[in-house]
Amino acid sequence: MKPGKNSLRKKRVRQIACAIGAVLVATVLAFNLPGQRPKSDGAALTGLASQMRHDPTAWTHDEKDASQMLRDIRDADVAAIGVSPSAILVSRRDGSKYFVTDHNATFSHALLLGEPKADQAAAPYQLVWLPDADIRSGGARWIEVFDQVRDAISVLLPLLLIGGMVWFMRREMRGGASLLSRAPTLRFDDVIGAGEAKAALADIRGYLSDPKQFTAMGVRAPCGILMVGGPGVGKTRLAQALAGECGASFISITGSYFSAKYYGVGIQKVKHLFELARKNAPTVIFIDEADGLAKRTDTGGGPVEAESNRIINQLLAEMDGFASNEGVIIVAATNHPDNLDEALRRPGRFDRTVQVRLPDREDRARIFRFYAEKLKSRAADIDYDQLARLTTGLSPATVAMVVNQAGLVARKAGDTQIAAKHFMEAIKIARIGDVSGAERALSEDERNRIAVHEAGHGLVAALLGTGTLEEVTILPRGGALGVALITKQQDKHLYRETEIRNEIQVLLGGRNAEILSFAEASSGAASDLQEASRISLDMVSKFGFNSDGDLFSLAALPSQYAGLQMKGAIEQANVLLKELNELCYGLLHAYEPVLRAIADELLEQETVPGETVYRLIREHKSTLKIVHEPAAA
Known part of the structure; x- marks a missing residue:
C-alpha cells in the first residue's frame, strides 16, 4: 500500500x-x-x-x-x-x-x-x-420499566422478607389463641347428665362469680381443673357451661397448641395465652387433649425434647402464680391422665380431678329426646326408655350420631318422618355395623351353621338372664356374619363372679351349639374364644376368682416380672374355661328342641325377635313339666 x-x-x-x-x-x-x-x-x-x-x-x-x-x-x-x-x-x-x-x-x-x-x-x-x-422504542421502554422494577425489588425484597419473618414470628407466638366473640351462653342445666362433674365444678363457679368470698376467708381456689373421661362424654360442653355460668371469657385450645416450628416460640405462646387471659379476666382457659403436652424428659435426647421441657416448665411457672392469676381458671380435658407430667398434677397446678362419666339410662333417654325433638319424627311412636336401654355404654356424642343416623335411615327408606324402626336400625348400625351383602356369598351349609351358632348365643343368654335378648339375626353386619343382640337393663360398674361366669357361657354358646348339632365346631367361634379367654384370665389373675383360692393379682407386678408368672394363670384360666364349657353344653343339650326351633326360624325369617325366643323357652319348660309329672307319680 x-x-x-x-x-x-x-x-x-x-x-x-x-x-x-x-x-x-x-x-x-x-x-x-x-x-x-x-x-x-x-x-x-x-x-x-x-x-x-x-x-x-x-x-x-x-x-x-x-x-x-x-x-x-x-x-x-x-x-x-x-x-x-x-x-x-x-x-x-x-x-x-x-x-x-x-x-x-x-x-x-x-x-x-x-x-x-x-x-x-x-x-x-x-x-x-x-x-x-x-x-x-417499545423495547427500550420495557427495558427501562424492567430495570426500575428490578431496582425497586432489590431494595424492597429484603425489607419484605424481614417484615414477613417478623409478622410470621409474631403470629406463631400468638398461636391462634383468641377469646370467643361472646361469652358462652351454655349453662349447667343445658348439659344433660354429668351430675358428679357439675357438683365438682360448683366451687369453681363460685370463685369466678365472686372471688372475694374465697379471699376474705383466706381460701385459695383451685388453679386448674383436670377433666378425665372417655371420648364424647361432654368435657368440652362442661367447660363452656362453667364459663357461661359465671359470665367468664372463654379460650379454647388443644395440647398441641404449644408446639411450634421455631425454637422458643412455644414459650412465647404460653406467655401470650396467660397475658390474654389475665387481661380479660374472669377467663376460663380450656385445653382439650391435654395429654398432647406429653411429659418432661431428662434423657437429653435432642432439641425437640429440650423445647418440650421448656414449654412445660413455662406452663408450670405461669400456673404457679409468678404473676397474678386471679380470675383465671385452667380446665384441661384428657382421655389419658397418666400421660401428663407429674408436676402438672400436684397441688397448685391441676389440683382437682373431675371424673366425667358416661350417662346412665335416664340421662340417655333425655339425650335421645333432646336430639329427636330437632328432627321431624313421630314422637308418639318412639319409646325413649327402650332406646336408652338399647344403648348402654354409649356416650352422648354417640347418641347424637345415632339420632342423626336414624334420619339417614328414614331418608334411605323413602319415609318423610323418623319412626321407632329407624331408631332401632340406627342403634344396630352404631353397635354392630351396617348390613352388608356378604350373605350372597354364603353357601347353604354356612347359613345353617351361622343360624345354629347365633341361636346358641341367644338361647344361653335368655336362659341365664345375662341381659335382655332383643333379637337374633343371621344378616351380616359389619364384620360379623350374624348377631345375637343382648342389652342390659341398667348400667353396671360391678360384676359378681356368677355374672362373669354367665357371660363366658354366653360366649361359648355358639361353639357348643355347633358341636351339639354338627358334632364339630367351626372357625366362626374364634372371636368368642378370644374374648372368653381374656375374661377368664382376668378372673384368675386380677379378680381372685380361681379354684385354688390364690388371691395374688398379677396386675401388682411390673410388666417385666408379670410375664414370668403368666403360665400358671393361663393354666388356671384354661381349667375355668373347660368347666364353664361343660356347663354350657349341658344347658344347650337340655334345650336342644328350642335351639333347633330358633335355628329354623332364622333360616326362614333371617331375624328372630327376642320375644319369640322367650316364648319357645316357656313352651319347652311347660312340656318338660307335663312329661315329668306322670313319671313322678
Whole structure:
C-alpha cells in the first residue's frame, strides 16, 4: 500500500473519531454535567436542528443500530445529529431520518476513548442537544420499566422478607389463641347428665362469680381443673357451661397448641395465652387433649425434647402464680391422665380431678329426646326408655350420631318422618355395623351353621338372664356374619363372679351349639374364644376368682416380672374355661328342641325377635313339666 493512501486513510479516521468524540462529549455532559450542557438557544437553531428541538417525532419511525450511524458519519453523509438522554437522532443529507437507541448512554460511554484532539477538523454536521426529548422504542421502554422494577425489588425484597419473618414470628407466638366473640351462653342445666362433674365444678363457679368470698376467708381456689373421661362424654360442653355460668371469657385450645416450628416460640405462646387471659379476666382457659403436652424428659435426647421441657416448665411457672392469676381458671380435658407430667398434677397446678362419666339410662333417654325433638319424627311412636336401654355404654356424642343416623335411615327408606324402626336400625348400625351383602356369598351349609351358632348365643343368654335378648339375626353386619343382640337393663360398674361366669357361657354358646348339632365346631367361634379367654384370665389373675383360692393379682407386678408368672394363670384360666364349657353344653343339650326351633326360624325369617325366643323357652319348660309329672307319680 502506498504512503499517500495511508495518510489519507488516517486523516479520515481522525475526522470520524472527531465526530464521535463530539457526540460522546455532548452525551456525557448531558447526563453527568447538567450545568455545563451545550448552550443552544432555540432561536439560534435553523432547519433540521430546529425541527429536532421542537418536534423529534419524525425521527422515531425508523430505528437503526450504531454501526449504521458510524458508516454514515464516516461517509460524511450526516447533516445533523441530535443527542437526547435515551437516543441519538440522525439526519442524512438525502433527507432520510432515523434514531439510534442509546440506553443509559452505554454506546456513548463505550466510544468515549475516541475523543478527538484539539487540532482535528470539526465535524461537517450540526450537533444539537435535546434535553427534553423522549425517543425510545417499545423495547427500550420495557427495558427501562424492567430495570426500575428490578431496582425497586432489590431494595424492597429484603425489607419484605424481614417484615414477613417478623409478622410470621409474631403470629406463631400468638398461636391462634383468641377469646370467643361472646361469652358462652351454655349453662349447667343445658348439659344433660354429668351430675358428679357439675357438683365438682360448683366451687369453681363460685370463685369466678365472686372471688372475694374465697379471699376474705383466706381460701385459695383451685388453679386448674383436670377433666378425665372417655371420648364424647361432654368435657368440652362442661367447660363452656362453667364459663357461661359465671359470665367468664372463654379460650379454647388443644395440647398441641404449644408446639411450634421455631425454637422458643412455644414459650412465647404460653406467655401470650396467660397475658390474654389475665387481661380479660374472669377467663376460663380450656385445653382439650391435654395429654398432647406429653411429659418432661431428662434423657437429653435432642432439641425437640429440650423445647418440650421448656414449654412445660413455662406452663408450670405461669400456673404457679409468678404473676397474678386471679380470675383465671385452667380446665384441661384428657382421655389419658397418666400421660401428663407429674408436676402438672400436684397441688397448685391441676389440683382437682373431675371424673366425667358416661350417662346412665335416664340421662340417655333425655339425650335421645333432646336430639329427636330437632328432627321431624313421630314422637308418639318412639319409646325413649327402650332406646336408652338399647344403648348402654354409649356416650352422648354417640347418641347424637345415632339420632342423626336414624334420619339417614328414614331418608334411605323413602319415609318423610323418623319412626321407632329407624331408631332401632340406627342403634344396630352404631353397635354392630351396617348390613352388608356378604350373605350372597354364603353357601347353604354356612347359613345353617351361622343360624345354629347365633341361636346358641341367644338361647344361653335368655336362659341365664345375662341381659335382655332383643333379637337374633343371621344378616351380616359389619364384620360379623350374624348377631345375637343382648342389652342390659341398667348400667353396671360391678360384676359378681356368677355374672362373669354367665357371660363366658354366653360366649361359648355358639361353639357348643355347633358341636351339639354338627358334632364339630367351626372357625366362626374364634372371636368368642378370644374374648372368653381374656375374661377368664382376668378372673384368675386380677379378680381372685380361681379354684385354688390364690388371691395374688398379677396386675401388682411390673410388666417385666408379670410375664414370668403368666403360665400358671393361663393354666388356671384354661381349667375355668373347660368347666364353664361343660356347663354350657349341658344347658344347650337340655334345650336342644328350642335351639333347633330358633335355628329354623332364622333360616326362614333371617331375624328372630327376642320375644319369640322367650316364648319357645316357656313352651319347652311347660312340656318338660307335663312329661315329668306322670313319671313322678
